[in-house]
Amino acid sequence: FWQYGEWEEVRVDDLLPTLGNKLVYLSSPERNEFWSSLLEKAYAKLKGGYRALEMGYPHEAMVDMTGGVTEVFNLPLVSMNLPELLRNLLAKGALINCANGKGPLEQKNELGILFKHAYSMTAVERVNTSNGFVDLVRILNPWGNTEWTGPWSDINSGEWRTVSPEEQSRLNRVRREDGEFWMSVFDFQLNFDMVEVCHLTQALGEPGAGVKPWNCVMHHGDWVPNISAGGSHKSSLYWQNPQFLLDLTEVDFVPGNTTKTCSFIVALMQKYQRLRRIRVHLFLHIYPAHPKTTFLSSEDLLKIPPICYNHYSSGREVIIHSSLHPGRYIIIPSTSEPNQHGEFLLRVLTEPGNSATPAQKPTPHDVSLIKEPSYPHQAALPSLVSIRQLFNKHSDKKGSCKPLNLHRLLSEALQGGVLAGSEKYLSLEHCKSLVVLMDSHGIARLDWDDFETLWNKIRKWTDIFLVYDTNKTHHLEYREVEPALKAAGITVNDLLLQLVGLRYTEPDLTISYPGFLYLLMKLETMIHKFQAYDMMGQGTITISYSQWLHMTMYN
Template sequence: MSILPPDAVSDADYYLGARDDAIAHTIMAEVPVILSLPSKKNKQQTPQQAIDEFWTKFTTKAPGKATTVIPSNEYAERVARRSSKAVGTTTQASYDEAAAVCKAKVAKIVKECRRVNQKYRDPHFDLELDLKWGDSDTLESLCNTKGERKSNSGFHPKSVKRVTDIFDVPKFYIDGPTANDVRQGRDGDCWLLAALCTLSNKPSLIERVCVARDEQVGVYGFVFHRDGEWISEIIDDKLFLTKPDFDESVLERMLWEDRERVDSEEQYRKAYQSGSGALYFAQCEHANETWLPLLEKAYAKAHGDYQAIEGGFTGEGIEDLTGGVTTELYTTDILDKEYFWREELMKVNDQFLFGCSTGMWRPVWGERKGIVELHAYSVMRAVEMDGQRLVLLKNPWGKYEWTGPWSDGSKEWTADWLKKLDHRFGDDGNFWISYDDLLRKYQAFDRTRLFGDDWKVTQIWTTVSVPWTLDYHDSYFAFSLAKTGPVVLVLSQLDDRYYRGLEGQYRFELNVRLHKKGQEDYVVRSIAPYRHTRSINVELELEAGEYTVLMKVNATRDLDILPIEEVIRNYARDRRDKLVAVGMYDLAHSKGKLTETEEEKQAKKAAEKRKKDKERQDLKKKIMEARRDRYYMEVKQVNKRKEKKEKAKAKLQAKKATKATNKLAAKDEVKDVPEPPKSPDQTSSSETEKHVWTVEPTASAEAPEASGDVPDSKPDAETTASAESEKKDDGELSSKESETKEGSSSEAKPDAPEVADQTTAEEQKIPEEETEEDTSDESEVSSVSDISERELDIRFRERADTPAPPPPPGPAAATEEEDEFESNPWNAVATVGLRVYYKVAEGDKEKEIVKLRVVRPNPYARKDKERGDDEKNKGEGEKEEGNDAEGEKKSKGLDVDDSSKDATLEGDREQRKKSILSLVSP
C-alpha cells in the first residue's frame, strides 16, 4: 500500500516535492497573498559579507562581447577562418597583396565607367547625395553619448564638386608629394597631416599609399595599414567646398550681382569655388595639386567619416601609412640623451620616422614662443655640424613657427648657415630648433620603426575577458625563435577608430612581459604609454629558444557612453547605411574569434560526460532516497494499523465475553417472568418465534447491549471514532472494511431469526478476516529495490525534457530593488593580437623562423581538486595534464617592483633574495 498521492509521476518528484510546489503555486495564483519581505537595508550582514556580496554582483556571470553588428555577415566568417592560424610572411607581402587588389578594383571600375560613358560615383561614400539630403553620414560618426542623438561635429560644408570642376588644370602630383604641399583644413587631423609631412621626407613612401588612379574617370585607389595588415580603399573625385553653389545661395548671389558683370556665375565660381583654397578640408599649397585632399578623403572613408579622423597621434598616422611600429617616448624618460641623438634622431628618414608634440599634461590651447599646445609636428631633419645640433620641424598648418633661437630671422642665422642648411625665411611652418630646446619645449616623441624586405612578421589574435582587478592574464602568447637576431614584439588591440560610435564603454591599456622558457626572471617588459593605447612594443636582440609573452590589460569604464547594443537600437531604423558603413567592426572582431582546438574539443566532451554522469548519479541518489523514505513510511503505516486492529480485537473479545454473560442473565430473567395473555393470532406465531437481533460482522463495531427486550440500534461511539481515525490515517478502506462499516450503521432487527447462530458465526469469522488483512498489508509493502540502468535512462531523459516550473507570481511591492551593479555588471572583453617582427637573411625568407600560438586556460579541463583521487589510480604515463596557462602564471603574476611580491616569497633571507634576483630557476 503506497502513501504517495495517486497522481505522482515519479519517485524523484515525490522526493523533490514537485506536486506540493505545484499546489502551492496554484493557491498563490488563486488567492493573492501580500507578503512583507525584508528590505535589503534591513538585512543584517557583517562588513565582510557585504563586501563579498558586492563583488559577487559587480562582475557579470556571463562575460562576452558582440562580435557582429550586421546580421548574417558572411564576410566576417571568412576573415575568422583566415586569421585562425599564425603564418609568417614578409612585411612586403601583405602590402603587395593589398596593392594588387586595389589596382584590380580601379581597373574594373574604369572599364565599367567607360562602357556606360559615365564618371565614377562612389555609392558607399557619396558626398553630394549626403550633403543634399542632409544625412551627414560622410561627415559625422554615430553618436554613443547618453542623452544625445547627434554627434555635432561642427562641419558645415556648403557644396560638393568634382576635381575637374574645382581645379582648372588638376594634377595629382606637382613635383612630387612634399611636406610643403600640406595645408590643414577644417578637420582636426593635424596628426595625420603631420604624419604625411614626415613621410614626404623619405622618397616613395607617399606614392606607396596612392596606388592607382584614373583622373578622367574620377576613381582613386589607396592602401592603409590596419590591425597588422594592409587594406585597400576606393573613392571618387568629389570634394567638399566652403562656399555654396551660385544657384543655391540667394544671399551670395545678391551680394555678387551688386554690379554688372560679364558672367556673374563664372566669376563667382572662380573666386569661391576654384583651386585648392576653395576646399573645405585639407588642401595642397599649389592651386592645382590634388593628392592630399583625395588621400584625406580615402582615409576618412576607411574610418567611416571625416569626424572619425579628428584627434590622434602622429605615430599612429605613420603606422597606418607605412606599416611601421611606433614607440611613444617621453623627454623626461630618456636615460642617455647622447645615445638618443646619435642612434635614433640622427637616423630619421632612414630606419625611423619621428613626430613630436607638447601640451600633453595641460589640455588647453595655447602658444609658447610660437609652439602651439596640443598640436603635432613632424621631425624633418636632424643635423650636426660646426658644433651645433639642429632639428628641422614642420607645422602641418603651414604657419605658426618657433620664435626662439634658430627661428627665422634670429641672430644665430648667417648667410653661411642659410646656405649650409638650405633654409629660407618665411611663415611657411618650417623652422629649425636646437636639440636642447627641442628636449625642453616638446614633451613627447613618436618614433616609428620602418621595416624593409629583410623583415618578416607573424601574428595571431585572441579575445580575453578583462577582470576589474589588474593582473597578468591566464591567457598568454607563446612563440619559438629558430635563430638569434633582432626582434620587435607588438601587442595591439583593435583600432576602434574604424568603427567610431560602436567602441563601447570600456577603454583598454596594454602591458606585456617577455619570459624565456624555464626562467622565472622576465627578459623585458613594456612601459605603459600615457597616450598611445592602440599598441605597445619592445625591441631587443633575442637568442633562439622558447618564449612566453604575458599580457596585462587594464580596463576603465565610461558610463556616459552607450553600450553597442543600444547604439544599434537607436540607429537601425533611420541610419541603416551608416551602420553598414561602420560594419568594419565585424571584420575587425572576427580576427579574435575563438575556435576550439582538438584538445579543447576532447576536453569538452570529457567534461560533458562527467557532468552527465554526475547528474545521473545525483538523480539515482534522489530516487533511491525517495524509495527508502516511501518504504519507511509504508512500514510505519502498516504497523500502526496492526496496532489499532489488535486493540480493536482485544476490545471485541472483551465485549463478547460481556455479551455472553448478559445473554445468560437474560435467559434466567425470562424464565422467572410470567408470560402475558396471548391473542389467538399471536399464539400460533409466538410459539415458534424467538426474540433475536442480527449483528453484522465488523472489525470495529460492537453488538448492541441488551436492555430488556429492546436492542440498542446505535453503534458503539468509541468503535466509530476508531474507524474514522483509521480512515484518516490510511486514506482508503478495503472492500471488506467498507461493507463492515455499512453493516454496522444499519438498524438492528429484533424480529430477525437465529440471532445466536448468526452471532456465533460472525464472531468466529472476525479473527480470520483480521488475520488475512494483516497478511495482505504486509505483502503490499515491497522491499527497496535498486533502480536499473534502463529505468535510470528513462527518468534522466524525462527530467531533461521537463521544463522547470515558473516562479510563483508575487506582488510588485514585495520585489526587492535590483542592485545597480547587478543590473549593469562589469563586462570588459578585449580583442588583442601579438605581432612578432624578426629580421631574416636572404636565404631564410622561406623558412619558418617563428612559430606563434595562443595559450589559454581550458575551461573544460579538471582542476587538481576535481581530479582528486583519480590520479592516484592511474599509472605514471596516464596522468591527466593540468592547466598550462595557470601553471605558467603561478610564479609570474607579480613584477619585481610590485611590493606584493615580497609576501609571496618563501625561504630564508638569502633564498628570498635569490628569488627576487632570479638567480635560481623556479
C-alpha cells in the first residue's frame, strides 16, 4: 500500500473471518474467488483492524491502493462539459467514484440509487440511437444486486430498443442485475451530487493500453515552529515555508481548443494527521514568477498576488487542479497559522515536458536587500554531502552502520559546530536504541537510506532544540521540555512529563542534546506503534494512549 510516498508491504495469511461458514466481511459471488477478501484483510492490518475500515473515505483508500492523487467535487459546481470532462479523466486512467448524499444512509431513492453509498464509474460513451446521439455513463454498485431502474436501465428499458444490436455489442451491454448499469449523463447529474476522482501517476507503471497517466514529482518537507522571523502571514510565507519552482512549457493538446494552456495538479498532503491528533489547516499558493526568477523574497510576496490558491482545509490532502499559460511559477505550501508543526508531502502532476523542482534560494552574490533565512542546525551539523562522507568513513565494508559505528559517526559530526562538547553525553545505549528504532530491515544496522531518514529527523529536531536551549548550555531546562515536544508535534500530559523527568533527564533535571534526540525518537516510534493497533483512531487499544506511552517509554 502507498503510504506518504512509499510502498509498504503488508503480509497476511489466508485465514479469513467467517460466521456460519460464510465470510463475515468482503466476499465475491464466485465461490473460489478470494483476492478481494485477502486485500481487505491486508488493508485492515495496515489500518489497525476491520473496524478501522468502517465508514472511511473512498478517495483516501484509492490513494492508499494506487499512489494516485484524489480530488472531490460537487456535481452542481461543475461548469464545463461534463461528458467531455469525464471522458478526459478516464482516458488518463483516473478512477471515479460517485455518491448521492441527500438521503438516509444506504436507503434507496425511487429509482434504486442508494444514499451515501459509493458507486464507481466505469465508462462514458456517446451512443448512436435512432433519435440521435446520447451521452451515457456506466456505473457499478460494488455490492451488486441493487441497480438503477430508470431510463437506460438493464431490465425492461425501452431506450435500448432505439440502439442497434451492433452498437449494444460495442458497449458490451449485459442484460442482468449484476450491479453494473447504464444511465444518461442528465440522469447521472440528477441522482448523484458528489464525485471523487483519483488521478493515476507512473507509480503503478503503465495502467493499460491507451491510458496516459500524469507525470508525478514528489517532495517531502516539514514546517518547524519558531525557527524564522515573524510578520504578516503573507510575509511569513517566505520565512517559514519552502518554495517549489513550476516550469510549464508543453501546451495541452485539445482538438478544437485554441487556448494555449498547460494543465497541472498540485497536491499537498499532511503526514500522520490522525496519528498525532493535530488538525493543521493547509494552504497552497501559486505565484507568477519572472522567467529568470527561481525564488520569491518577502518583498516579492507583498507585491504579487497569488494566481491560484485553495480554500484552507484540515483534511489529509488539499489540491489545486488548474491550467495556466506557459511560463514559470512558484508553489508555496503553508499552514493557516504561523508556527505550526507538521510534515508534508507535495506532489505535482504535469503533462510530459513540464517540471516541478525545489526553488533555489538566491546566493549571497544575488542578494541586495533580501535577508536570507537560515536554520539553526546549519551552524551545528555537517551538510548532507559531508555527512555522507562521514557515513562512508564509519560504516563497514557492506555500507552498514552498527550502533558502535553510529556512535563514532555522530560524535565526529558534532565536533566543530555550536553543539561541540555535547557529544560527551551521547552514549552507546542511545545509539543502540536509534539503530533499533530506525532499522527497516530487522538486521540491527542502518543502511544509507535508513541513516538519511534518521539524519533528516536529527536536523529538524536540532532546530527545535537550539531554539529552546535559551541558555546555550547544550541542555534543555525541564520547563522547556513541554513546549519543545509540542514544537515537534507531540503533546504529552503531566504524568508523561513527570516520567520524562524521571527517566530521560540528567541529575540536574536537564535534558542533554543527545538525550533530547533519543526522547523524540522513542516517542515518535511508540506513537506509530500505538496507531497500528488503535481501532478507528479512537485513542484506545486495550489500554489508553497515555498508559501506552507511560509503559513503553519506561522500557
